[in-house]
Amino acid sequence: MPKPSAPGAVRPDLEQVFRASYPRVVAVAAKVLGCQNEAEDVAQEVFLAFGRSSVPAGAAAGWLSVAAAHTALNHIRAGRRRADREEAAGVDGLVAPDVADTVVASEDRRRVRVALARLPRRQAVALVLRHSGLSYAEVAAALDLSPGSVGTTIRRAETALREELES
Amino acid sequence: MPHPTDGTLRRLLDEPVGVADVDRTHVAGCPGCLSRLAATQQDAAVAGAALQIETAADVDAGWQRLSHAVTAERTRQAVSAAGSGTRRPARWRMAWRSPIVAAAGVVALLAGAGTAAATNWLQIFHTERIAPVTAPQADLISMPDLSDFGELVVTEPVDVRPVADAAAAAQATGLAVPQVSELPRGVTGEPWYHVSGRASAVFTFSAEQTARTAAAAGETVPPPPPGLDGSQFRLVAGPGFAAFWSQNRPVPALVVARAGAPTAHSSGVPFDMARDYLLSLPILPENVATQLRGFSADGTTLPLFMSTEKLTSSTADVDGVPATVFASRDGTTAGVVWVDDGTVNAVAGSLSSDEVLSVARNLRW
Numbered sequence: 001m002p003k004p005s006a007p008g009a010v011r012p013d014l015e016q017v018f019r020a021s022y023p024r025v026v027a028v029a030a031k032v033l034g035c036q037n038e039a040e041d042v043a044q045e046v047f048l049a050f051g052r053s054s055v056p057a058g059a060a061a062g063w064l065s066v067a068a069a070h071t072a073l074n075h076i077r078a079g080r081r082r083a084d085r086e087e088a089a090g091v092d093g094l095v096a097p098d099v100a101d102t103v104v105a106s107e108d109r110r111r112v113r114v115a116l117a118r119l120p121r122r123q124a125v126a127l128v129l130r131h132s133g134l135s136y137a138e139v140a141a142a143l144d145l146s147p148g149s150v151g152t153t154i155r156r157a158e159t160a161l162r163e164e165l166e167s
Numbered sequence: 168m169p170h171p172t173d174g175t176l177r178r179l180l181d182e183p184v185g186v187a188d189v190d191r192t193h194v195a196g197c198p199g200c201l202s203r204l205a206a207t208q209q210d211a212a213v214a215g216a217a218l219q220i221e222t223a224a225d226v227d228a229g230w231q232r233l234s235h236a237v238t239a240e241r242t243r244q245a246v247s248a249a250g251s252g253t254r255r256p257a258r259w260r261m262a263w264r265s266p267i268v269a270a271a272g273v274v275a276l277l278a279g280a281g282t283a284a285a286t287n288w289l290q291i292f293h294t295e296r297i298a299p300v301t302a303p304q305a306d307l308i309s310m311p312d313l314s315d316f317g318e319l320v321v322t323e324p325v326d327v328r329p330v331a332d333a334a335a336a337a338q339a340t341g342l343a344v345p346q347v348s349e350l351p352r353g354v355t356g357e358p359w360y361h362v363s364g365r366a367s368a369v370f371t372f373s374a375e376q377t378a379r380t381a382a383a384a385g386e387t388v389p390p391p392p393p394g395l396d397g398s399q400f401r402l403v404a405g406p407g408f409a410a411f412w413s414q415n416r417p418v419p420a421l422v423v424a425r426a427g428a429p430t431a432h433s434s435g436v437p438f439d440m441a442r443d444y445l446l447s448l449p450i451l452p453e454n455v456a457t458q459l460r461g462f463s464a465d466g467t468t469l470p471l472f473m474s475t476e477k478l479t480s481s482t483a484d485v486d487g488v489p490a491t492v493f494a495s496r497d498g499t500t501a502g503v504v505w506v507d508d509g510t511v512n513a514v515a516g517s518l519s520s521d522e523v524l525s526v527a528r529n530l531r532w
Binding site for chain 2: 010014015018019022023026027030031034035036037038039040041042043044045047048051075108112115127128130131135136147148149150151152153154155156157158159161162165
């Protein structure tokens with residue numbers, strides 16, 4: 001990760017980059033976490049790190065997307081205990097008629113999170129970036145892969161994800 | 168002609184123009200490759216569905232939050248650098264505290280003076296400690312409230328509003344706003360602050376209303392002691408603030424809150440007279456009344472009502488001050504509450520008891 005030029009310095013283009021990329025960063029993290037609120041927390045962390053970095057502005061979008069996926073995957077392990085508690089508390093407090101759907105949906109999200117956390121990290125990141133709309137060329141550049149191997153990585157990730165979800 | 172790789176077939180689904188013509192032609196005429204392509208498509212669809220989530224990010228709110236986080240980070244770095252340079256953290260602690268302490272003192276002085284000037288209120292209750300009162304949920308739901316015993320007029324309503332940051336919360340409330348030294352695992356980012364000004368109400372005891380409430384419950388009540396009927400009590404709490412981490416969730420990940428501890432003032436009736444009479448009424452669940460009678464008679468223990476089905480409570484200490492720890496039986500939430508120098512402090516969240524105690528004991532002032 002590129003380092004900032006001075007301790008405590010925040011890059012001057014932070015707001016401009018933030019406004020252009022925030023929705024994308026939240027969307028990438030949300031695909032991993034299945035939860036917009038948690039994805040927004042991750043996005044804050046990612047942009048704080050970006051603010052301290054000297055990543056060239058032209059490379060910001062790819063860097064932020066990869067950082068969002070990595071940070072969100074890191075959160076799965078750290079936040080699992082807490083998320084389980086929250087889901088339990090949330091379901092307990094719900095009185096809406098669609099409570100059964102909510103339970104099913106949250107169980108599905110939990111399984112996807114667990115499955116993603118078990119994939120090899122590069123496969124998981126490539127999968128999430130591709131399903132967030134990045135092109136093969138963008139995924140290749142972001143992950144330092146050859147364009148030809150992006151398809152292979154994503155294909156393996158999708159097979160592994162399906163197997164994890166079926167298990 | 169070799170069959171295209173799995174990766175090439177995968178790309179054919181997303182970016183057919185990125186696949187060589189020769190491969191595309193091959194696949195179109197190769198039953199084996201068409202079958203592989205169908206399986207690839209199926210797995211891609213499963214992944215797409217699993218990762219499907221609609222998001223609507225609020226860019227302005229996000230930017231505001233990040234701005235605060237950047238500012239907070241700079242402040243921490245500045246304090247840390249200065250502190251390590253002088254090697255006298257105690258001095259920094261004093262520097263942080265003193266303006267806030269001074270502000271709190273002024274607020275207390277003005278509030279106290281104003282109250283004294285307006286009436287001859289006699290303070291009959293001030294919170295020095297908090298103690299749990301546990302009862303089955305059904306008993307707690309059936310508990311009467313003050314309006315069953317007279318008239319409650321809100322003179323200063325609870326007015327909760329968001330503020331930008333810790334400094335604004337301190338300024339709005341006159342309370343010291345502590346920093347959390349180390350966030351529990353899984354809790355991240357900067358908190359959102361809400362404040363409320365002082366809240367107060369005046370309660371006028373009515374023997375007639377009390378008798379009506381009792382009659383509705385099929386009970387009769389003894390006549391109140393002389394002087395109680397029509398007497399007034401002024402109840403005051405706050406101001407206060409709460410810092411929320413990860414708002415908009417069913418349960419915040421972490422909440423750190425402080426507020427001016429509740430006090431009660433009387434227009435003349437002693438605290439124990441009012442208390443003993445209310446506790447003698449057959450309206451309160453007996454187990455609740457028994458616990459309340461056990462509290463000290465000098466009016467310094469604030470009851471914290473807890474449902475025995477949902478919560479467990481225990482005692483601990485926070486920096487030498489007795490504290491009440493509560494935890495939900497399903498393990499989803501925990502909190503710790505303590506009173507220090509006229510201020511109620513609370514740390515709670517979707518955490519374990521150990522985690523909330525750790526946060527409480529490591530608050531930086």
